[in-house]
Amino acid sequence: MSETELLDATPPAESQLDEDDRLKPEFVDAVLEAVEAGDAEAAHLKVAPLHPADIADLVELTPAEQRPALVAAIGDLIDGDVLAEMNDWVRETLVDALTATQVADIASELDTDDAVAIIEDMEPEDQREVLRALDPDDRAAIEEALSYPEESAGRLMQRELIAVPEHWTVGGVLDYLRGHEELATDFWEIFVVDPAHKPVGTCALSWVLRSPRSVSVSDVMAREQTLIPVDMDQEEVALRFQKYALISAAVVDGSGRLVGMITVDDVVHIISQEAGEDILRLSGAGEGDINEPVLDSYKGRVRWLITNLVTALSAATIISLFGGTIEKLVALAALGPLVSGVGGNAGTQTMAVTVRALATNQLTQSNTLRAIRRELQVAVLNGLSVATLVGIGVALWFGHVALGGVIAVAMLVNIVIAGLAGVVVPLTLERFGADPAVSSSVFVTMTTDSMGFLAVLGLATLVGPALLA
Amino acid sequence: MSETELLDATPPAESQLDEDDRLKPEFVDAVLEAVEAGDAEAAHLKVAPLHPADIADLVELTPAEQRPALVAAIGDLIDGDVLAEMNDWVRETLVDALTATQVADIASELDTDDAVAIIEDMEPEDQREVLRALDPDDRAAIEEALSYPEESAGRLMQRELIAVPEHWTVGGVLDYLRGHEELATDFWEIFVVDPAHKPVGTCALSWVLRSPRSVSVSDVMAREQTLIPVDMDQEEVALRFQKYALISAAVVDGSGRLVGMITVDDVVHIISQEAGEDILRLSGAGEGDINEPVLDSYKGRVRWLITNLVTALSAATIISLFGGTIEKLVALAALGPLVSGVGGNAGTQTMAVTVRALATNQLTQSNTLRAIRRELQVAVLNGLSVATLVGIGVALWFGHVALGGVIAVAMLVNIVIAGLAGVVVPLTLERFGADPAVSSSVFVTMTTDSMGFLAVLGLATLVGPALLA
Numbered sequence: 001m002s003e004t005e006l007l008d009a010t011p012p013a014e015s016q017l018d019e020d021d022r023l024k025p026e027f028v029d030a031v032l033e034a035v036e037a038g039d040a041e042a043a044h045l046k047v048a049p050l051h052p053a054d055i056a057d058l059v060e061l062t063p064a065e066q067r068p069a070l071v072a073a074i075g076d077l078i079d080g081d082v083l084a085e086m087n088d089w090v091r092e093t094l095v096d097a098l099t100a101t102q103v104a105d106i107a108s109e110l111d112t113d114d115a116v117a118i119i120e121d122m123e124p125e126d127q128r129e130v131l132r133a134l135d136p137d138d139r140a141a142i143e144e145a146l147s148y149p150e151e152s153a154g155r156l157m158q159r160e161l162i163a164v165p166e167h168w169t170v171g172g173v174l175d176y177l178r179g180h181e182e183l184a185t186d187f188w189e190i191f192v193v194d195p196a197h198k199p200v201g202t203c204a205l206s207w208v209l210r211s212p213r214s215v216s217v218s219d220v221m222a223r224e225q226t227l228i229p230v231d232m233d234q235e236e237v238a239l240r241f242q243k244y245a246l247i248s249a250a251v252v253d254g255s256g257r258l259v260g261m262i263t264v265d266d267v268v269h270i271i272s273q274e275a276g277e278d279i280l281r282l283s284g285a286g287e288g289d290i291n292e293p294v295l296d297s298y299k300g301r302v303r304w305l306i307t308n309l310v311t312a313l314s315a316a317t318i319i320s321l322f323g324g325t326i327e328k329l330v331a332l333a334a335l336g337p338l339v340s341g342v343g344g345n346a347g348t349q350t351m352a353v354t355v356r357a358l359a360t361n362q363l364t365q366s367n368t369l370r371a372i373r374r375e376l377q378v379a380v381l382n383g384l385s386v387a388t389l390v391g392i393g394v395a396l397w398f399g400h401v402a403l404g405g406v407i408a409v410a411m412l413v414n415i416v417i418a419g420l421a422g423v424v425v426p427l428t429l430e431r432f433g434a435d436p437a438v439s440s441s442v443f444v445t446m447t448t449d450s451m452g453f454l455a456v457l458g459l460a461t462l463v464g465p466a467l468l469a
Numbered sequence: 470m471s472e473t474e475l476l477d478a479t480p481p482a483e484s485q486l487d488e489d490d491r492l493k494p495e496f497v498d499a500v501l502e503a504v505e506a507g508d509a510e511a512a513h514l515k516v517a518p519l520h521p522a523d524i525a526d527l528v529e530l531t532p533a534e535q536r537p538a539l540v541a542a543i544g545d546l547i548d549g550d551v552l553a554e555m556n557d558w559v560r561e562t563l564v565d566a567l568t569a570t571q572v573a574d575i576a577s578e579l580d581t582d583d584a585v586a587i588i589e590d591m592e593p594e595d596q597r598e599v600l601r602a603l604d605p606d607d608r609a610a611i612e613e614a615l616s617y618p619e620e621s622a623g624r625l626m627q628r629e630l631i632a633v634p635e636h637w638t639v640g641g642v643l644d645y646l647r648g649h650e651e652l653a654t655d656f657w658e659i660f661v662v663d664p665a666h667k668p669v670g671t672c673a674l675s676w677v678l679r680s681p682r683s684v685s686v687s688d689v690m691a692r693e694q695t696l697i698p699v700d701m702d703q704e705e706v707a708l709r710f711q712k713y714a715l716i717s718a719a720v721v722d723g724s725g726r727l728v729g730m731i732t733v734d735d736v737v738h739i740i741s742q743e744a745g746e747d748i749l750r751l752s753g754a755g756e757g758d759i760n761e762p763v764l765d766s767y768k769g770r771v772r773w774l775i776t777n778l779v780t781a782l783s784a785a786t787i788i789s790l791f792g793g794t795i796e797k798l799v800a801l802a803a804l805g806p807l808v809s810g811v812g813g814n815a816g817t818q819t820m821a822v823t824v825r826a827l828a829t830n831q832l833t834q835s836n837t838l839r840a841i842r843r844e845l846q847v848a849v850l851n852g853l854s855v856a857t858l859v860g861i862g863v864a865l866w867f868g869h870v871a872l873g874g875v876i877a878v879a880m881l882v883n884i885v886i887a888g889l890a891g892v893v894v895p896l897t898l899e900r901f902g903a904d905p906a907v908s909s910s911v912f913v914t915m916t917t918d919s920m921g922f923l924a925v926l927g928l929a930t931l932v933g934p935a936l937l938a
Contacts, residue, residue: 025834053712061835177679187675188657205674206656210646240490243522245734264733265714275744276825283821290826290840298850301818305811305855312810319803326802333795333802334788341781342774349770352752356745357759365494366530371759381767386774
């Protein structure tokens with residue numbers, strides 16, 4: 001957001017938000033009723049005081065079929081800042097409805113990173129048309145950004161930044177900033193570069209403000225700085241910002257020259273997205289966005305269900321191998337799922353902990369063995385507790401002590417195996433370069449399902465006559 | 470981190486980090502070998518060039534029994550900045566080993582929020598001793614912070630900030646900042662306050678830098694500002710920072726007076742933590758930290774397993790009610806888990822999507838019905854696909870068309886019910902003020918387990934003779 005916009009904005013319509021900063025349903029309904037009634041002016045009046053992030057939310061909360069009418073009514077309020085805040089799926093349908101010139105107008109208002117976010121998802125042909133409609137400078141900047149891989153630092157960075165030579169003084173920097181209207185207005189650090197435009201230091205604005213005019217910037221800047229390679233994946237960028245508590249960072253190309261800047265506000269939503277993604281991946285829910293079209297969600301999820309169906313066959317096969325045992329004691333058909341189910345839960349717990357520890361770089365080769373030993377200890381304690389409970393319960397329920405014993409031992413075995421699988425499977429996948437969040441649960445669930453039934457039915461068969469008599 | 474420390478620090482020992490910014494195992498081993506060999510000086514030399522965040526990682530990666538020796542060897546390197554970056558569990562054991570005076574020395578170097586983070590987890594008696602050892606100003610600040618609820622804005626904020634009256638000019642601000650050594654050094658915005666010390670505007674430092682000395686700060690500041698109530702929960706704080714892309718924000722007390730400031734770098738790890746927490750909660754893995762003591766992990770997880778054992782009994786009861794049907798067709802014992810398992814997966818997918826959408830404020834009353842309809846559509850498509858597959862498969866496997874039909878219908882029913890439960894259960898829990906991530910999966914799994922078996926065995930019994938003959 002530019003300075004002038006912030007200054008001109010009326011105070012936020014706080015009363016339209018509930019205590020969690022979400023738009024109140026009454027407000028959304030009132031706007032949509034005005035739109036429905038053809039009263040564009042009333043709708044516009046209500047929406048105008050909102051923050052761009054809230055206008056984006058309003059569009060998302062509006063049913064897809066009513067969105068065109070809403071957009072027609074509040075048209076000019078949906079500017080670049082609103083689009084930059086909007087959910088990708090919703091924005092895409094909105095942008096599709098605009099002409100290339102309209103998109104170009106919006107993009108030229110924005111910093112490179114926000115403009116790229118809007119343009120990168122367009123069809124190649126529409127994209128080319130928008131690029132042609134841009135003025136040459138913006139076009140060159142956006143084309144360069146698009147030349148970097150998706151989800152890389154190059155797409156995330158903005159080219160609007162302040163870089164000054166090492167020999168300047170604080171006073172020189174102040175005069176430069178005050179004398180050049182065209183410079184960036186929102187920045188938190190300035191970068192100090194050598195004649196080859198390679199960053200040699202970073203200077204927080206507060207240090208500049210606190211230093212006398214005569215001091216050289218090279219005496220104020222920090223030489224220790226975290227540089228981001230332009231082709232770094234955004235997940236790595238986010239981890240680096242988090243680890244070193246960065247506010248902004250210089251982006252450098254292959255030869256070490258300063259080509260852009262990433263600020264923390266662009267990274268914050270990536271941090272949240274990457275951390276939240278694991279839960280969706282572990283459950284095989286794909287993108288997991290409630291704005292995703294139904295058919296895309298279906299395609300993403302059904303693949304996962306079919307994979308799970310195939311792995312579940314291993315448990316079914318084990319059960320059918322023990323058909324004879326079940327026929328002799330039908331109670332086993334009821335108790336098998338109990339043991340495999342609780343084992344599955346135990347495995348999922350360990351797996352969730354391991355996947356999180358891997359994602360946050362807490363678990364490395366240095367503490368792998370320790371982590372496995374730790375999870376085994378927890379698993380043995382869990383197993384002993386649950387096995388005791390279930391053993392006594394089953395013995396009482398069926399009035400059958402040997403059956404209680406068999407289920408208790410099977411439960412202990414399955415929970416320990418679950419604990420081991422929950423930590424070893426994600427670690428192994430990670431070691432082989434696979435994303436542990438994506439495929440761990442298939443293997444862990446297959447293990448706990450099969451082992452649960454195998455332990456119950458196998459033990460029952462072994463114990464034999466005493467049990468089945 | 471203070472300015473001078475940044476300036477003095479030697480360049481980071483980048484070669485000690487792998488491509489994911491994690492300490493290389495060889496490096497950790499080398500340090501620990503030096504410590505083991507009693508060569509404290511060699512260990513110190515290796516560790517000294519590291520960034521505080523990396524020193525914290527080194528301590529975490531060191532086995533608990535070797536930590537005292539490591540700490541003894543690199544002692545002075547473990548300063549407040551390192552402790553502030555350290556995992557809570559690891560820090561706690563380290564701080565326990567220090568004297569009250571040592572902790573007080575460390576705390577007095579830090580901003581209030583970091584000092585509080587170190588002191589808040591101590592035993593009440595140790596805490597009092599540390600407070601007594603602090604100088605009166607620091608002590609008052611920390612005592613006040615501790616008077617706010619845990620995980621509230623009051624604990625998160627720092628009291629070191631720059632506030633200036635409205636009538637000052639930009640030049641006056643610059644002179645004030647240059648003339649007062651004792652002021653905060655790291656800040657990104659200055660707050661403009663009225664005579665009652667209530668914030669009336671916020672001014673990004675870049676705007677101050679770009680304005681001539683004669684301009685009044687009230688002409689540069691943004692009047693639209695996001696204020697954080699001192700008792701706001703940290704999760705809400707994080708969502709607000711994220712939504713409005715804040716770099717820092719003023720914290721106000723009940724009467725609207727400025728009492729502190731929260732900066733985005735303190736919020737970034739909360740965003741990551743809160744987003745990552747849902748996966749741990751859904752799986753019942755408690756804190757889910759690999760540094761948590763084994764007994765704590767056990768206590769957190771076993772409660773969950775026992776809850777799941779009890780709910781799993783509902784499925785077991787249903788199965789045992791149909792003992793007669795199973796005796797007649799043992800294949801049903803193998804196929805029931807298949808239907809309940811895939812249903813469980815489908816339910817988990819929908820649940821993960823719903824929990825994330827709730828956590829990110831994407832799902833509100835305004836689009837609840839739409840979200841339910843959407844999930845039902847996906848569920849029907851998933852159900853039809855998987856049911857067709859499994860029906861044909863079972864018919865071929867057992868050479869029994871009617872059995873294939875029964876399993877297919879049961880699968881369709883269960884997947885649709887799973888989809889419904891996966892969205893309705895978290896929504897209902899949220900509506901009643903419960904955390905949907907904590908208890909959703911108990912209810913959803915119970916539903917899909919029970920309904921899976923009920924559908925298979927119920928349908929088989931209904932179809933009766935044709936199937937069981």
